[in-house]
Amino acid sequence: MSVTAPIAAPDFDEVLGANGLPELRRQGLATLQVNLGKLCNQACHHCHVEAGPKRTEIMTRRTLERLDELVAASPDIDVVDLTGGAPELNPEFRWFVGRMRERGHRVIARCNLTVIFVEGQSDLPNFYSDQGVELVCSLPCYTAENVDQQRGKGVFQQSIDALKILNGKGYAMPGSSLSLDLVYNPGGAFLPPPQEELENKYREELRALFGIEFGRLLTITNMPIKRFAEQLQRWGDYQAYMELLVNHFNPSAVEDVMCRSMVSVGWDGVLYDCDFNQMLEIGAAGLEDRSTIWDIETFEDLVGSNIATAPHCFGCTAGAGSSCGGALA
Secondary structure, three states: OOOOOOOOOOOOHHHHOOOOOOOOOOOOEEEEEEEEOOEOOOOOOOOOOOEEEOOOOOOOOHHHHHHHHHHHOOOOOOOOEEOOOOOOOOOOHHHHHHHHHHHOOOEEEEEOOOHHOOOOOOHHHHHHHHHHOHHHHHHHHOHHHHHHHHHHOOHHHHHHHHHHHHHOOOOOOOOOOOEEEEEEEEOOOOOOOOOHHHHHHHHHHHHHHHOOOOOEEEEEOOOOOHHHHHHHHHHOOOOHHHHHHHHEOOHHHHHOOOOHHHHOOOOOOEOOOHHHHHHHOOOOOOOOOEOOOOOOOOOHHOOOOEOOHHHHHHHHHHHOEEEOOEOOO
């Protein structure tokens, strides 16, 4: 059973105002982020999606076909960012990637690495490379102990094996256009360290120990929602973590928060301002009559709309800031 953490933060919009900043609005629409379902071969402690092997929520072909129609009618969209769960476990993953690439869009797959060892998924490395899919891969540490503690026993070694396979396909290798970035999530109730400093350490360790190459390291703050919020409560750290986020509010991070230039679509076709709002079922602001992909004619109808905020928004604006593309400031 999910536990609802007590809210221990000021109103985010009021903090924006106190810092001379306007309420958040969607300024453009460069990125479409799609949650293909909550099914995953892992069940990580920090997962805000609460994904796992027993989840059954999966985006259907009908919903994906509607997304294809809307993307065709939305010329400003450049990036199609596919998430899960493990997005690859959606039976229509390959079809949808193919359609988006045919339309000329960049496609990002947020890959947990170990999915390529799931039965029936051994062709993924070839598929990724053939389609030019950009990979953003979870590796919350460069040590086995920390990764296995956060993601499950044996995950680190499988992740290393997967990275070697992907390097072998050309990903992140000199002269190759195939992009592979890694993602760091803190293992506890603290903010990520400086992104560049940690990236250098990752590169040094992974190259020296395993001969592994990658592009960038993206540091992402753990959001105090869902599974991570429950973990904070068990540790007795929820209040302290919220205070940490609020006390490290960084006005300079606000300008580039990801919700300003993207829209998030749930596995059932409901529209959200971001992936985190999606998991809390906080619908896109001001879209009461346009709440699903069947209620709009183009994604660009959403440009200029207000963005729904909540206490977890302090997670995206604390310290160096945080987004699906890593640190902001």
